[in-house]
Amino acid sequence: MYSKKISSLDELKNRAIIAIPNDPTNAGRVLMLFEKAGLIKLKEGIGLEATVYDIVENPKRLQFKELEAAQLPRVLPDVDVAAINTTYAIQAGLDPIKDAVYMEDKDSAYVNIIAVRKEDLDNLLLQELVRAYHSQEVADFVYSKFGNSLVLGFSLP
DSSP states (O other): OBOSSOSSGGGOOTTOEEEEEOSHHHHHHHHHHHHHTTSOEEOTTOGGGOOGGGEEEOTTOOEEEEEOGGGHHHHGGGSSEEOOOHHHHHHTTOOHHHHBSSOOOTTOSOOOOOOOOGGGTTOHHHHHHHHHHTSHHHHHHHHHHHGGGSOOSSOOO
């Protein structure tokens, strides 16, 4: 989450305007993040399917504005907070580590994984792909390209 007006979510005022992605997956993800930050409460058990209509508690009466994800960096000066995916943030010149007012932590469910069908578990080509992906070389690339703004979805040996 990024802002040009505040440096911490603790500074959000009543009726602050929050720009979030309008696609269902990312909107639910962002709303869950706001819930984790203690700013709203969502309907019990709604999870990733959450929409702004599933907010059951909103003590600060935050105003959520749903926009196309690619537009969120452009509206940043006009809102109090914008929830911007790392891909769009980096393209807009934002540094997730230095510029974000709130981020997902290392326990995020949004890590990249390699999934295969059960019958392909012994496929040597796929096993080689997993070994290559879980390499120091890939880790070095991720850290050189994205710094600490991305969390590896694997542990190095």
